Amino acid sequence: MTGYLVRRLLGVVPVLLAATALVWVLMFLLPGDPARLMAGGQGADPEILRAIRAEWRLDEPAWVQFTRYLGRITSGDLGTSYIQGRPVSAVLRDHLLPTAVLACAAAALASFAGVALGAFAAARRGRAADFLVLTLAVLGASTPVFWLALLLMLVFAARLHWFPVLGYGTDGWLLPIVGARLPEWDHLVLPAVTLALLTMGAIARVTRASLIEAGAHEFLRAAAARGAGRGRIFLRHALRNALVPVLTVLGLNLASLLSGAVATEFVFAWPGLGKALVRAIALRDVPVVEGCVLLLTAVYVLASLAVDLLYPLVDPRMMGTSGDSV
Amino acid sequence: MIRTTARHRSVRIARALLAGAVLGAAALAAGCAPERPAPPAAEKVFRFRLREDPPTLDPAMVTDNLSDAVTANVFRGLVAMDPATLAIVPAVASSWTISPDALVYTFRLRDDAFFQNGRKVTAQDVAWSFRRVLAKGTNSPRRWLLEPIAGSAAYIEGKTPDVAGLATPDDHTVVLTLDHPFAPFLSMLTMTGAAVVPREVYDDATKGYLRAPIGCGPFQVVRWQQSNAIEMRAFDRYYGGRPAIDRVIVRIIENRASAVEEYRAGGLDSLDEVPTDLPDDIKGDVLRYPFIGVGYVGFNLDLPPFKGNPALRKAFNYAVDKEYLWNVLLPGANTAGRGIIPPGVPGYDKDLPGYPHDEAKARSLLAQAGYPGGRGLPPITLWVNTSEENRQIAEQVQADLKKVGVGIAIKEVDWAAYIQAVEGTVEQPGAAQMFRFGWYLDYPDADAVLRLQLHSKNVGPPGNYFRYRNPAFDRLVDEALGLTDPAARADRYRRAERMAVMDDAVWLFLNYYGSMTLFKPYVKGVVPTPLGEFRIPLEKLRLEKTGS
Numbered sequence: 074m075t076g077y078l079v080r081r082l083l084g085v086v087p088v089l090l091a092a093t094a095l096v097w098v099l100m101f102l103l104p105g106d107p108a109r110l111m112a113g114g115q116g117a118d119p120e121i122l123r124a125i126r127a128e129w130r131l132d133e134p135a136w137v138q139f140t141r142y143l144g145r146i147t148s149g150d151l152g153t154s155y156i157q158g159r160p161v162s163a164v165l166r167d168h169l170l171p172t173a174v175l176a177c178a179a180a181a182l183a184s185f186a187g188v189a190l191g192a193f194a195a196a197r198r199g200r201a202a203d204f205l206v207l208t209l210a211v212l213g214a215s216t217p218v219f220w221l222a223l224l225l226m227l228v229f230a231a232r233l234h235w236f237p238v239l240g241y242g243t244d245g246w247l248l249p250i251v252g253a254r255l256p257e258w259d260h261l262v263l264p265a266v267t268l269a270l271l272t273m274g275a276i277a278r279v280t281r282a283s284l285i286e287a288g289a290h291e292f293l294r295a296a297a298a299r300g301a302g303r304g305r306i307f308l309r310h311a312l313r314n315a316l317v318p319v320l321t322v323l324g325l326n327l328a329s330l331l332s333g334a335v336a337t338e339f340v341f342a343w344p345g346l347g348k349a350l351v352r353a354i355a356l357r358d359v360p361v362v363e364g365c366v367l368l369l370t371a372v373y374v375l376a377s378l379a380v381d382l383l384y385p386l387v388d389p390r391m392m393g394t395s396g397d398s399v
Numbered sequence: 400m401i402r403t404t405a406r407h408r409s410v411r412i413a414r415a416l417l418a419g420a421v422l423g424a425a426a427l428a429a430g431c432a433p434e435r436p437a438p439p440a441a442e443k444v445f446r447f448r449l450r451e452d453p454p455t456l457d458p459a460m461v462t463d464n465l466s467d468a469v470t471a472n473v474f475r476g477l478v479a480m481d482p483a484t485l486a487i488v489p490a491v492a493s494s495w496t497i498s499p500d501a502l503v504y505t506f507r508l509r510d511d512a513f514f515q516n517g518r519k520v521t522a523q524d525v526a527w528s529f530r531r532v533l534a535k536g537t538n539s540p541r542r543w544l545l546e547p548i549a550g551s552a553a554y555i556e557g558k559t560p561d562v563a564g565l566a567t568p569d570d571h572t573v574v575l576t577l578d579h580p581f582a583p584f585l586s587m588l589t590m591t592g593a594a595v596v597p598r599e600v601y602d603d604a605t606k607g608y609l610r611a612p613i614g615c616g617p618f619q620v621v622r623w624q625q626s627n628a629i630e631m632r633a634f635d636r637y638y639g640g641r642p643a644i645d646r647v648i649v650r651i652i653e654n655r656a657s658a659v660e661e662y663r664a665g666g667l668d669s670l671d672e673v674p675t676d677l678p679d680d681i682k683g684d685v686l687r688y689p690f691i692g693v694g695y696v697g698f699n700l701d702l703p704p705f706k707g708n709p710a711l712r713k714a715f716n717y718a719v720d721k722e723y724l725w726n727v728l729l730p731g732a733n734t735a736g737r738g739i740i741p742p743g744v745p746g747y748d749k750d751l752p753g754y755p756h757d758e759a760k761a762r763s764l765l766a767q768a769g770y771p772g773g774r775g776l777p778p779i780t781l782w783v784n785t786s787e788e789n790r791q792i793a794e795q796v797q798a799d800l801k802k803v804g805v806g807i808a809i810k811e812v813d814w815a816a817y818i819q820a821v822e823g824t825v826e827q828p829g830a831a832q833m834f835r836f837g838w839y840l841d842y843p844d845a846d847a848v849l850r851l852q853l854h855s856k857n858v859g860p861p862g863n864y865f866r867y868r869n870p871a872f873d874r875l876v877d878e879a880l881g882l883t884d885p886a887a888r889a890d891r892y893r894r895a896e897r898m899a900v901m902d903d904a905v906w907l908f909l910n911y912y913g914s915m916t917l918f919k920p921y922v923k924g925v926v927p928t929p930l931g932e933f934r935i936p937l938e939k940l941r942l943e944k945t946g947s
Contacts, residue, residue: 105815109822109860112540119825119860121538128538156454158609167625223656231660238661239652241627254624342652342661344626352451352626357815 081381085374092370093143093363100359101135107155107357129155142363151367152360156353161364164349169368170253171241172345175337176330178261179268180323187273188319191280192312198285206281210274218333222267222340229263236262239342264341271333272326279322283315317384324380327373443942445922446648447669448658452626456612458594459532459539464839467591468933469629469649473515474594474614477506477525477573478585482928482936485743485843487585491520491595491615491638492573501580501883506573513636514597515619522567527598529565530554541592547581580881582888583844590842617642617938626651642938643924662917668942670917671932675731684917687732688927692839692912693741693848694733696781696796697821698905701828701866704770704777712904714764716754719799723756725910728795729788732913738900739848741911743929745885746845746892751900753908761803773804780808782831784817789835792909807833825859828866836864837912843929845892850876853899867905872898919944 108125112118126132130141145152151161194206230238242257296306335347346365353361453466458474461467479490489495492506512520532539533551545551550563564576577584587593600613612620617639618631629649633642652658655672662670663681673685698705698712705712721735737753740746762772770776781796783789793809800807810831812820821836823829840847850857855873857863872895879891899905916932918925921944928934 103816104819105813106819107815109815109818112538118540118542121540121542122860124535124538158455158606164625171627226657226660231664234664238664238666239657240650240661240666241624243622243624243628243630243648340654340657342627342650342654342657344624344651348626348653355813355815356454 078382081378085371085378088374089367089370090143092366093146094139096363096366097135097139097142097359100354100357100362103357105357107131107359111155142360146367151364154353154358154361156356156358156361161360164361165346165364165368166251166253168344168346168349168365170248170251171256171343172331172334172338172347174256174261175264175268175343175345176334178265179330179334180272182265182269183272183276183326184319184323186269187276188280188312188316190273190277191315191319192284192307194277194281195284198281203281206277210277213270213274214272216270218267218271218336219340221270222264222337225263225267226340236260239340241342241344264337264343267341268330268333268337271329272323275322275326276319279318280315283318284311287311287314320380320383324377327376327380331369331373442645443643444646444648445644445669445937445940445942446650446667448650448652448661448667448671449629450651450653450655450658450672452651453629455609456620456623457606457609458591458596458612458614459537459541461591462540464931464933467931469620469631470591470594470612470614471616471934472618472631472647472937473612473616473620474591474596475512475616476588476590476593476595477508478588480586480589480843480930482926482930482934485929487589490589491525495585497585501582502577504575504577504585506575508571508573509638510571511636512615512638514600514615515613515634516597516600517636518597518599520595520615521570522573523570524597525573525595526565526567528595528601529593530562531596531601532592533562539592541590544587544590544592547577547579547584547587549576549578580883582880582882583842583846586842586844618647637938639938643941644937647937668919668922671914673731673915673917675729681917684919686916686918686925686927688914689741689743689929690732690839690912690914690931691741691744691843691929692837692931693736693739693908694835694837694910694912695736695906695908697831697834697836697865698907699828699832699834699865700868700905702832704779705832708768709902709904710764711768711770712907713754714761714768714803715800715805715907716761716904717757717764718761718803718805719796719907719909720756721909724792724795729791732915733910734913736908736910738908739853739896739906740845740892741840741848744840744843744845746889746896748893748896751897753900754904756799758803765803765805770805773800773806776805778808779805779832780810782810782812782817782820782834784814784835785811792835796907821864822860823864823866825861829864833907834864835909839912839931845889845896846876846880849892849895849899850880853905865905867899867903869898869903872903 108122108129108131111125112122130138142152151165153160154164157164190206190210194203197203226238229235237260240260242260245255245257247254334345335351337343338345338347339351346369350362350365353365449465449468451465453469454463455461455466456469456473458470461470475490477490477492478487478495480486481488489509491508491512493509495504495506497504508520508522508525514520529545529548531537533542533545533555535555535557542555548562548564550559550565553559554562564578566574566576568574594614597613600608610623615638617634617637619634620629621632622628622630628651631647631649633645635641650667652661655674658667658670658672659674661667663678677685700706725731725733725735738748738751740748765771765773781793783793790811797807797809817834820829820831821834838848838852851862853863853865853867853872854876855863855868855870858866858868875891875895875898879888879895882888882891900908914927914932916935921942923941923943924939926936926939
């Protein structure tokens with residue numbers, strides 16, 4: 074297990090390197106000059122432009138800049154934002170917590186609601202409720218996140234006034250060590266629901282299919298014959314078996330959770346990484362773009378690894394097979 | 400299926416951890432943050448929206464209106480501009496005199512100006528702040544504001560330790576001596592770049608002032624949550640008197656549709672970037688007022704087919720229906736443009752004919768230009784930076800030109816790519832033949848658009864993206880700079896404008912800008928200003944609603 078974990082962690086390094094290089098190349102292929110934006114955009118003094126390029130070493134060839142950047146990040150220095158003049162680590166710290174809170178809340182919501190809906194549909198297989206859940210699942214997965222976000226905002230905030238329209242709130246709980254604030258809880262609901270609806274459908278469908286498949290197995294009949302109650306059979310036997318594919322779906326949907334967060338953050342004015350990344354791209358703030366991509370890639374890769382490691386916990390028969398199965 | 404006891408235990412522990420983790424995440428959704436503490440009932444809080452974070456709050460680096468929306472309330476310079484009349488009024492300086500040769504400006508500082516860190520503002524602070532903006536190491540894009548001061552060039556190049564034309568005979572007096580008469584100088588000193596800052600805060604290698612700026616204006620920044628909100632509090636010792644508002648929350652909301660809903664729901668007291676199709680319930684909240692800016696499609700005069708062909712440029716001008724554009728397609732605060740100097744700015748020419756929509760004239764001029772019915776024209780591309788409004792404008796221009804036989808393509812790119820294609824370099828033109836652009840005057844003086852945008856010394860990135868070179872035009876603009884008589888200056892500017900508009904048709908003249916802002920009915924004391932919606936002075940606002 075330890076060997077497997079080390080191998081997988083080492084495997085993260087080339088992925089991060091490849092992502093860094095790819096983003097660097099793309100940023101250099103994009104037209105636009107960060108020095109110009111730093112110098113005040115239109116009408117910038119050419120002498121100041123030259124000075125800025127020299128100060129940030131933007132006048133060096135791209136590959137030299139990239140090599141230097143790689144050297145820096147290996148020592149843990151992500152550089153300084155061209156636009157904000159602050160360390161990239163500080164910029165990431167400001168934006169990571171909002172995205173983490175949003176993604177975790179959405180993942181939790183999607184998992185619980187998806188499993189519940191899937192179980193509900195499986196229990197009523199072939200009936201109207203089953204059809205309704207399946208339809209909702211397809212709708213949820215295929216609705217554009219922008220549209221969904223605006224719809225929820227209009228209905229539950231603007232019309233019914235149940236939740237704030239947007240924003241993160243300014244008076245959430247201050248986390249002592251991190252130095253960043255949690256959102257005010259009522260501000261979190263609509264963005265989290267929007268994001269959760271993206272993956273909830275897939276989880277519900279997979280849960281339904283898994284439970285139906287598990288229901289056909291003899292061990293359930295054996296458990297029933299032993300006198301186990303329906304609840305126990307469902308929780309201890311059927312659901313546990315069905316959770317493996319659910320975890321797979323959740324792992325696969327991490328990317329849509331992260332990319333969906335960009336659109337959700339935009340509509341709900343959520344101060345997360347997605348928003349920071351889009352703005353940094355527009356301003357050609359390469360160090361911040363690189364920092365965001367590195368962080369998001371690392372989160373994605375590590376979260377996928379965590380999902381793999383969770384398999385044996387959900388189904389002990391998979392203990393010791395992770396290394397082979399992944 | 401046989402497992403050891405220890406293994407069973409570890410699986411159980413891990414399973415419990417997994418459940419805990421999932422429940423913990425769910426707890427976030429359910430809400431683990433405490434209830435928002437209710438503000439004191441008497442506190443007056445004003446909330447307005449910015450579409451994104453200000454790029455900087457350092458007054459020496461501010462060049463955009465988002466930054467100005469905050470810094471204009473935090474900082475003050477020697478003089479200020481009355482937002483309504485655009486007259487120069489006292490600020491940190493209570494009075495000033497200008498020598499008869501217009502070279503020596505003597506400012507007398509007020510006795511009751513304090514920085515927000517509690518220290519009194521002195522003449523030495525003014526001198527240090529000015530030297531900071533001029534210093535090479537600062538790389539301030541606003542250095543040009545202070546370059547008219549004698550000896551600034553030598554100081555910038557490091558040849559002298561001090562600026563020769565900058566003197567502080569005592570704690571309350573600042574004397575600025577210019578190299579040559581420069582009429583807009585006092586106007587330029589009202590800009591944020593010429594703000595006075597305390598040395599003990601701004602002489603900081605770690606740049607802590609970027610997040611916690613200190614000025615001597617009516618509000619102090621107390622919190623900046625990136626991409627979320629900036630909070631300012633009223634400064635008790637502001638020399639103009641404590642503002643009636645206790646707290647200002649600047650909320651960062653990028654999506655306009657979301658911001659409108661937030662305004663309707665009561666989460667904002669004011670909103671900029673008002674959409675033209677407003678819901679009925681907030682239509683009455685709209686305030687429209689002129690803005691000192693001008694919108695146009697620029698022609699690149701170094702590229703074919705516009706190079707050396709004023710008849711073609713005039714044909715394009717006549718072909719586009721500006722009235723339809725601003726009265727039907729995009730009704731709002733903008734008005735059809737006829738020239739360069741916007742209304743309200745000295746030198747504005749209300750009799751300038753411009754190019755009213757006339758397809759027949761457009762066709763005739765096209766033939767005169769060598770392209771009858773548009774035949775023989777090379778491919779032409781109109782560049783715009785990404786925005787819904789820019790796209791609509793470009794499509795209308797394209798449709799109008801099509802009516803006279805001219806086909807153009809539209810290229811929409813993001814700002815960074817766009818500005819590169821527009822500016823080119825001093826030596827080489829950019830790739831954009833035609834481009835939609837707007838110019839907001841930094842200070843209310845025709846110099847701020849005529850010289851910066853069209854003087855041949857500024858070809859390329861400094862501002863003359865059209866690469867317009869006309870010695871007669873340059874002469875008039877240069878002359879106006881040295882004149883002290885306002886009427887004589889306005890005359891030079893009017894003549895220069897006619898030359899660029901009616902003779903050379905350097906742009907396709909689209910519009911004079913206007914501002915449109917929503918204010919809730921309980922917001923009183925709003926002073927609409929041609930300086931733009933973000934320069935409406937917050938210190939004059941009052942909130943007259945129950946319970947606020």
